[in-house]
Amino acid sequence: MTQDRQWQVAVLGAGAWGTALALAMLRAGHAVRLWAREEKSVAALNRGENPAYLPGIALAPGIAATTDMAAALAGADCVLAVTPAQSLRSVLASARPLMPKGVPLVLCAKGIERDTGALLSTIAAEALPENPIATLSGPSFATDVAKGLPTAVVVAARSEELAADLAARFSAENLRCYSSDDLVGVEIGGALKNVFAIAAGAVTGAGLGASAQAAMVTRGFVELRRIGAALGAKPETLMGLSGLGDLLLTCSSAQSRNFAYGLALGRHEELAGRPLAEGVPTAAIAARIAADHAIDAPIIAAVAAILDGTLTIREAVAALMTRPLKTENEI
Ligand SMILES: NC(=O)C1=CN([C@@H]2O[C@H](COP(=O)(O)OP(=O)(O)OC[C@H]3O[C@@H](n4cnc5c(N)ncnc54)[C@H](O)[C@@H]3O)[C@@H](O)[C@H]2O)C=CC1
Numbered sequence: 573m574t575q576d577r578q579w580q581v582a583v584l585g586a587g588a589w590g591t592a593l594a595l596a597m598l599r600a601g602h603a604v605r606l607w608a609r610e611e612k613s614v615a616a617l618n619r620g621e622n623p624a625y626l627p628g629i630a631l632a633p634g635i636a637a638t639t640d641m642a643a644a645l646a647g648a649d650c651v652l653a654v655t656p657a658q659s660l661r662s663v664l665a666s667a668r669p670l671m672p673k674g675v676p677l678v679l680c681a682k683g684i685e686r687d688t689g690a691l692l693s694t695i696a697a698e699a700l701p702e703n704p705i706a707t708l709s710g711p712s713f714a715t716d717v718a719k720g721l722p723t724a725v726v727v728a729a730r731s732e733e734l735a736a737d738l739a740a741r742f743s744a745e746n747l748r749c750y751s752s753d754d755l756v757g758v759e760i761g762g763a764l765k766n767v768f769a770i771a772a773g774a775v776t777g778a779g780l781g782a783s784a785q786a787a788m789v790t791r792g793f794v795e796l797r798r799i800g801a802a803l804g805a806k807p808e809t810l811m812g813l814s815g816l817g818d819l820l821l822t823c824s825s826a827q828s829r830n831f832a833y834g835l836a837l838g839r840h841e842e843l844a845g846r847p848l849a850e851g852v853p854t855a856a857i858a859a860r861i862a863a864d865h866a867i868d869a870p871i872i873a874a875v876a877a878i879l880d881g882t883l884t885i886r887e888a889v890a891a892l893m894t895r896p897l898k899t900e901n902e903i
């Protein structure tokens with residue numbers, strides 16, 4: 573990488589994904605400052621580890637971790653927002669007075685704001701109207717990226733030029749970034765797949781079989797496309813990495829925290845204190861968005877009802893299996 577392509581990148585959020593992306597940015601040749609909420613995370617990160625979120629993975633030297641958001645953001649050419657979706661609004665409110673003017677803000681969380689139904693790009697546009705917004709999504713477990721395993725993601729922005737520039741700057745030997753001008757489509761794919769990953773885990777946990785699993789993921793994908801269409805996503809985006817790609821990954825692997833959450837749900841195990849499962853808040857708001865748009869989304873509605881305790885998995889399956897018959901291609 574030539575010197576003029578080297579950026580100062582600020583990463584806000586030092587959990588599994590923020591740390592993995594900080595490493596990816598280093599590998600792509602950038603200088604990286606990583607903002608963490610907790611002092612103890614900073615001390616560990618500056619020792620080359622993140623035992624709370626990426627246990628057992630040695631971090632290459634070069635990430636400058638800090639709890640001082642002003643120091644993290646000072647002089648940044650680009651900012652990655654990598655805290656959970658439900659905290660984005662408050663994190664960006666803190667960043668607002670410190671944010672370098674005009675630099676791209678790349679949203680890396682996957683979710684929809686539970687209380688308002690706002691997409692993360694809407695929250696960001698309200699909080700930081702002077703910064704161009706992009707999103708990075710796709711099938712990418714933090715541990716895989718942190719270990720430098722080959723991974724492909726998509727970077728989207730309304731400006732095709734910005735998306736292509738970010739994708740080129742973020743790509744490295746083992747991180748291949750495609751670009752897209754479909755910001756909303758990429759966001760929706762990443763947010764909604766988490767709901768189906770919970771459902772897939774629950775199907776497995778409840779012992780409903782591989783056939784049920786495939787049917788659920790396929791029909792879930794129909795619901796994702798319906799909601800995507802209503803919110804302005806391009807259909808082909810949802811057939812790509814952030815959509816089908818991330819569904820394939822997280823609906824088939826207990827490495828996914830959403831799948832693991834569903835697995836615990838299906839097995840009637842304790843749910844409190846589990847790692848972050850973004851699909852939990854997103855299921856509730858996605859069900860409301862579907863209802864508000866009169867979109868038929870029975871799997872999302874079932875997941876939301878199971879999570880709020882008003883439906884059992886057994887009842888959900890019975891209801892889904894006895895819905896009126898229809899042609900398959902009704903979108
Ligand atoms: N872990 C993964 O494999 C991937 C995660 N993502 C997405 O990235 C986002 C973050 O996920 P992870 O880093 O994996 O989560 P995590 O649970 O590993 O870490 C979350 C981080 O955010 C911080 N945090 C939590 N609430 C906060 C708040 N209110 N204010 C400031 N900081 C706060 C925590 O201290 C922690 O450092 C999620 O939306 C997730 O869906 C996307 C792709 C891959």
Ligand SMILES: O=C(CO)COP(=O)(O)O
Nearest residue numbers: 710711712713828829830
């Ligand atoms: O989004 C992810 C991989 O693409 C990570 O999924 P989980 O949050 O379910 O672990």
